[in-house]
Amino acid sequence: MTPAEDAVALFKQGFNCSQAVLAAFAGRLGLDREAALKIAAGFGGGIGRMAATCGAVSGAVMVLGLRHGGVDAGNREAKEQLYALVREFTVQFQARHGATQCRDLLGYDLSTAEGAQQVKEQKLTATVCPEFVRTAAEIVEGML
Numbered sequence: 001m002t003p004a005e006d007a008v009a010l011f012k013q014g015f016n017c018s019q020a021v022l023a024a025f026a027g028r029l030g031l032d033r034e035a036a037l038k039i040a041a042g043f044g045g046g047i048g049r050m051a052a053t054c055g056a057v058s059g060a061v062m063v064l065g066l067r068h069g070g071v072d073a074g075n076r077e078a079k080e081q082l083y084a085l086v087r088e089f090t091v092q093f094q095a096r097h098g099a100t101q102c103r104d105l106l107g108y109d110l111s112t113a114e115g116a117q118q119v120k121e122q123k124l125t126a127t128v129c130p131e132f133v134r135t136a137a138e139i140v141e142g143m144l
Contacts, residue, residue, distance in 0.1 A: 003028075004137035007059075011133045016044025021059030021136050025144075029066040046102025051110040054102045056129075056136035057093055061086055063140045085143055092139045097132060105132060 001009070007024035011017060018040040026036035042048055043058040064085050070078035090100055099105050106124050109115035119125060 002137075003141050004134045007056075007133050007137040008130050011130055016041070016055050017129055017133050017136075018043035018055030018059035018062075020133050021056050021140070022062045024137055025063045025066070025140070029063065031066060045110050049110045049116070051103035051106075051108075051115065052101060054093075054100055054105055054132055054136075056132045057090065057100050060089055060093075060136040060140040064089060064143065067144050089139055089143060093135060096135050096139075 003024040007020045010023055011020035015023065015037060019037050022031075022040040023033050023036040026033045031039075040055070040059055040062060044055040046052040046054060047058065064082060068078075068082045068085055070082070072078070094100055097105055103109045103111075103115070106115075106119055106128065108118045108124070110119060
């Protein structure tokens with residue numbers, strides 16, 4: 001199973017978009033899957049259902065951080081290299097889906113009762129979100 005397939009399967013099991021992406025890569029990056037699921041738990045729905053940055057994007061950024069992030073606060077070069085990768089990921093994701101914000105991707109604002117109701121009624125998390133998860137995982141896999 002590819003990481004993208006694993007991520008989509010995790011999402012369909014009920015984990016949020018961020019959890020699905022991070023957990024799909026956790027083992028190969030030295031992070032326990034359970035820890036990955038806990039770390040990413042609050043990032044679903046555009047960070048706590050605030051409809052901000054898509055959780056799949058957040059999960060992918062965490063994957064990039066695990067692989068390329070520095071642990072030396074004074075290493076500005078490593079920080080800049082990671083930021084460049086994050087920008088590259090974001091550009092690629094946006095090119096495929098037109099946005100990185102949950103509210104723009106779904107067309108509704110999950111942070112409002114009306115928006116959340118529309119997303120639920122139209123089953124958007126079941127129909128469109130798996131593709132965002134897949135895209136995030138595919139892009140980030142190519143960057144590792």
